[in-house]
Amino acid sequence: MLAAIALAQVALTASARAADCPRKDALGTSRVLEVDPATYPRVGLKSFPQTLPLEDHEVVLTFDDGPTPGKTDKVLTALAAECVRATFFMVGLNATEYPDMVRKVARLGHTIGYHSWDHPHLNKPTTDEAEANINRGIAAVEKALNGTASTIPSTPFFRFPYFEQTPQLLDRLQKRGIAVFGADFWASDWVKMTPEEELKLLTGRLEVARKGILLLHDPQQRTDDMLPAFLRYLHDHNYRIVHIVPASMKTVSERTH
Template identity: 65%
Template sequence: MLPLKSALLALVVCTTAAHAADCPRKDTLGTSRVLMVDPQATPRVGLKSFPQTLPLADKEVVLTFDDGPFPPTTSRVLAALAAECVQATFFLIGKSAEANPVMVRRIAAEGHSIGSHTWSHRILDRISQPEAIQEIDRGFAADEMALHGKASRVPSTPFFRFPGFASTPALLANLQSRGVAVFGADLWASDWNPMTPEQQLQLLTERLDYAGKGIILMHDTKVQTAKMLPAFLQYLRRNNYKVVHILAAQPAKSPAPDQ
């Protein structure tokens, strides 16, 4: 096994994003750079669940959203991101992706990364291993069908997040063997709890200022998050935070004919 420092270095194929030049509007937050994540080098990241996270500099953040797509709020989240010319990663529930393929394709077309969040958001450490793998595989297949019109258990972007961060050693090993990176988070908005957008903004910014950087978890299905996001992105810009976009360093292997 590679030492942690070497693994983190291997995680990054350093590419500096020219997104500021691509953005038609001046004085936007923009995407500072792209971080190419190699699932083989670092199969799991996020300090709330694992010992290591992405190699981010101080004041760098990765924006991630779970549980979508849900058109009424996902569309508002996409509009807020577009207004500031930033990219994020959306961890989709397969059942929702199947019901809203146009929204899935819009997320991808607007330059965001798409990961998987299972088929129906079952808590996987509470069910059997075969059931859990079926939940994972069905989620991958639904996301791929929505994106590309062809179901596959091999995701085109090999990123996955467990519902409730409820992993098991066996499931982590299974995903690692398949070349899928598991994402936890370094901090979150706690937007599963009812609160006003203003309260959520204060909570999230206080947590971010304390952590200084990290993978941020939000939910694009929450009205309060959709309302809060423009102000949060403006806060990042005013306080000199940088948004890092994550992509897979290596394409997933082509699926077998029966997949």
């Protein structure tokens, strides 16, 4: 409960900062979208038939596998320069090693989701073993955020490593009120390439998709180096950033934007 209150306060502060963005030509965050797991239990067209209700040229930025000092910092700097909010699906092991980074991401107004304890192939073990790994990851991020290792997530957003979900795990998470995120498109930033090559690949895919949930990885140096140019591309081509939050986190102030 304390974590939910703290994150709601962060969201309110972030909204105020976005409204007063010092850069007049910044990309900015266009709107805040409430995501209710009861309505959107599984989203992302790469894995599921449903995705978020986005309009043409709207993009949701998501980053997996952090936090990683230095690299996640660089992503946060690029996002701050454009007054943009994103969602970070964090690995519990990294959150345990770098709790200050978890709190920094939250303090800057970004949404935090979960990405297992140690990024395993969750379709390989038993369902109980896989859920235990998920819970350990949730507890690690929660402990970093508020000092209590709870398996009840403050933000009910989860993404499977490698998108390797099973019907049994999907059912269990849905019963717990946790939305599972896939993606609508990505930059394939796990493949060796230059930042320039990644930017070309990503913008080409975006022009085909025209909107959607974008998957990137903050520990990937090529993505960190590419991100400022990509955000400028979004600005220059009239794309708009949507910041996702749980339904219970959206504040009265944000409803007016």
